[in-house]
Amino acid sequence: MSIAPPDLPVGKNRGALDSTVDAEASGYVEPKTIRVKKRLTSRTATIASIIIALLWTIPTFGLFISSFRPAELIRTTGWWTIFTNPGFTLENYQDVLLSTSSSSPQLGSYIVNSIAIALLATIIPLVFASMAAYAFAWMRFRGVGVLFVIIFALQIIPLQMALVPLLQIFSTVLRPMQAWLHDVVPIIPEQNYLPLWVAHSIFGLPLAIFLLHNFISEIPADVIEAARVDGATHGQIFFRIVLPLSVPAIASFAIFQFIWVWNDLLVALIFSGGTQDVAPLTQRLAELTGTRGQDWQLLTAAAFISIIIPLIVFFSLQRYFVRGLLAGSTKG
């Protein structure tokens, strides 16, 4: 990725957004001569930005504090009175995670579900999309260009347009397969991850193909040609050259898709069946806000558990995450 001011042309196929983000994310350093103070109005600006920053953090902070307060205190006092009404407990987390009583949220199995769903729902579109992106970029045929534009355009279709018929297709095609699998391997419940994997993969494909195509098409033609001349097959070129070279784009999409699937509610509601066997964390949390809306000791801890993984990814892989997110901001 280049380190260049965003108004320089950085690579022909990269969108305006992408290049600006590159410069921004890589901590673009100004030349010394122009590194002068030129902020608008210093004092007011600082105060205003601190106020905005506080406004944006306080809600999350309140949730975080509350999740460590005893239920009785949450119910009777505001979290901002923590110093006058001190109390610290890990019971809330114990309750939502470990308790096996039927009335507790039992988040353990939902965490497993979220991981299981997000894992394959990231890998499948990633592989299929990079194959398609390679073909679109390096196999010249009539009509291929049109096909690419069509797939690119599919990004604008709202998920809502696909849900009803897709559910019908799944119940005729996937349902028998799931039932058969349950008969053969009884340990796998009849409600399994298959519909969610397939649905998320489909919805992730257009963006993935677009992102990866931008990157793969910029691999120098010499590299591909040389491999062809040496007698490499398309399969070899794809696995040995294209995939290793595309790691930055793959990482961007993988992180974006993982977080997107992890945070998704709509697809889960429709395709998961809502049981402990399949439903992800978000669906459980949404359900809890409905059924246990007053039990804030549970809700705060459960919510914090559900947001902690994306936050970790965000803070550790911020750069890839931002790039993937900006490219995919209209997904869904």
Added chain:
Amino acid sequence: MTTADLLGKILQVVMGLVVFAAIVGLLIFFIDKAPKKGRDYWQLVGFLAPAVILVAVGLIYPAIRTSILAFQTNAGDFTFDNFVWAFTQPAAIRTLINTVIWVLLVPTFATAVGLAYAVFIDRSRGEKFYKAILFMPIAISFVGASVIWKFVYEYRSGDREQIGLLNAIVVAFGGEPVQWLQTDPINTILLIVVMIWVQTGFAMVVLSAAIKGIATEQLEAAQLDGTNGWQRFTNVIVPGIRGSLVVVLTTISIATLKVFDIVRTMTAGNFNTSIVANEMYTQAFRASEIGRGSALALILFVMVLPIVIYNVNVLRKQREIR
């Protein structure tokens, strides 16, 4: 969760991975062993087939089918009733109006606050930290954000101490606590606040990058001409980032039109807060009104379409200039 459950889940994931790897391996094997005659063509088909088939079956066909379902009764006869319902029933009209309010307020405020913040923190000390703070909500799921804000809006009746921040502030200033989420029309505004909270970080990051792209000479020249901060902002910065502004506004508009989770989690569309994306789910999957749900999905698509076209046009023009 019993051990058997966990084993079943792990087994599913392993099987999923193995089957998927086998499919891809077989595919690549056959691609490389394609018949000599028309080999390039078969290889192309092999590489494209999985993605194209999935997208055709899972997106293109369903989208067409939804468009047809929108014009059918539940029995399958042709009808305009679904659209008549969507544009005449008071509740449905309210849904449309709410959607318009959302799509007007969210992009405007998210962009305005994001831009102001980006300008304020530009080249200040700790800029990265400031950015991370505002950007963080984007990583949080809409469901998580809804819980966070539901807690802020929490209401306690009578003389009990308020545990929701908003009501606590109201009471501290001598007001009466309000059942925020049940009170129309303030509840819609409060749901919109959640979406603004999520989207502002996105606007800020993009606009901040754009501001850094403005030539420093321009700003210095303006400064030498004796302009004040506001004049430099309106005459140099804003024209300099117009393209990014449009992209941010349109992108957030599209995201706002499609957002479903916030309304679903916080009010489930009750108390006159429903929007098209949520009502579509309610009609199609809760009330089994497939036709109405499909009509709403189609309306949503038609609302998104012009914004996308405009967005693409702006992006293309921007690229031509470069």
